[in-house]
Amino acid sequence: MFRHLIDKDVELRLLENNYAEEIFKSIDSCRNHLREWLPWVDATKTFEDTKNFIEMTKKQFAANDGFQAGIWYRGEFAGVIGYHGISWCNKSISIGYWLDKRYIGKGIMTKACRVFIDYAFNDLKLNRVEIRCAENNYKSRAIPERFGFTKEGLIRDAEWLYDHHVNHVVYGMLVNEWK
Template sequence: MFSRKLTDQIQICLSVPQFAEELFSLTDRNRSFLRVWLPWLDGCKASSDTRQFLELQLSRFAKGEALHVTIVYEGAIAGVAGFNSIDRTNRIGYIGYWLGEEFNGKGIMTTVVRDLIAIGRDFYSVQKIDIRCATANARSRAIPERLGFSHEGTLRRAERVYEQWYDHEVYALVLGERP
């Protein structure tokens, strides 16, 4: 598939509906792990839901609105990442991501986000990259912090995840200001 090899172990592929079965299986195995931070788990009940989501992402990719990539680690699907939205008017890319629990702690997502920054700059000509994380989500916050993003502020009650409201920490990288 259309892919970029980032290291000997890590590859990112443009997400296509053919990944639905394996990606759903990863999601299903990690339901309780992901449910702490992500609001859509209860709506993803079968591989057909994942397939429908991937079809939507591919059509958004075609319109230049988003880029959804599937992360492959040592040949197995490990998670997803991408630009959830691309604001072409203001040239801002909004990054989101998740990994299966068994793929945490290996530096996979930091490597992937570093590459997404390059894609944003070189392919989409964005001038700013935005990452938003729930305040208590230390592992997620560590990624923009590790990559030199600035903390721009806190959005209060930014997201409802099942019965809880989360504040969001907003991180940004202004590409012209990169050292």
């Protein structure tokens, strides 16, 4: 079982089946909050849906196409961060993340993102890390901005969120820009 202790409060763990209940309870408890920015919330209606997601992430890991990790804060499940597949031919990757509303504003996701960015550049030897955020999701956008990612553009109507489209802001960081 993979575990990475970031500090005394924050830990990353590769998603495993035995975490399904904690993850599902988190999603279920803040469904409206997550639904504002994430298109998959309504498709995660049951504990079984969460187990299926975890199985998919295990296949992604086994295929060397990135991975998803749970974020624990002081021993409690707080969210998920992961890679949206690796483009080995382009040496690039995209990071996605979500946090239970109870843990927003504690610097948790910033710490987790730093680990994932470092890993992409230093361990996977990639050249580019990308983060896309909904244009009006300022809390999510604050993370790549905090790290000095370059705002590269806007993708109009990039994502369908239940009853409307949202634009995505694209942020990029190159290995030679990462400190």
